[in-house]
Amino acid sequence: MPRHRAAYRVATMWNDAAAGLEQTLRDYNRINNHHIPQRVLHHRTSVQTLKAWQQNRPELFRKQVGEDVQTT
Template identity: 40%
Template sequence: MVERFNGRIADILRTHHFHCGEQLEATILRYVWLYNHQLPQKALGHVSPIQAMKQWQRSHPELFNRRVTNQPGHYR
């Protein structure tokens, strides 16, 4: 999955011209969100990575210290 993500983000970076670092950052953050929340992955049973993580947490709660959410954020 990492290789697919890297390939897709590389395509975006090759085909777009960014006028500033903020544009580049916003595009990357938007794509990361799209990839993790909206794009089903064949390797994960045709669900998005966040859906797969939530399913894994339900079946193996002992492996998680925090609840998987849809919200990005920094964890301490």
């Protein structure tokens, strides 16, 4: 079994419709960005790292980094 549940779902799930594949990829993206810490980011998630950068260098960002992800 692969290391991450989302990767397992992408690898094994039959997607009969494009909408099913699209939702699976969105789920994988959300899990990867919000829940899986990355070693190269000092064991923080991508969103946590972006929030830290935004606090230190707000002039580099046009929009507020948020926790919510659109899943529509």
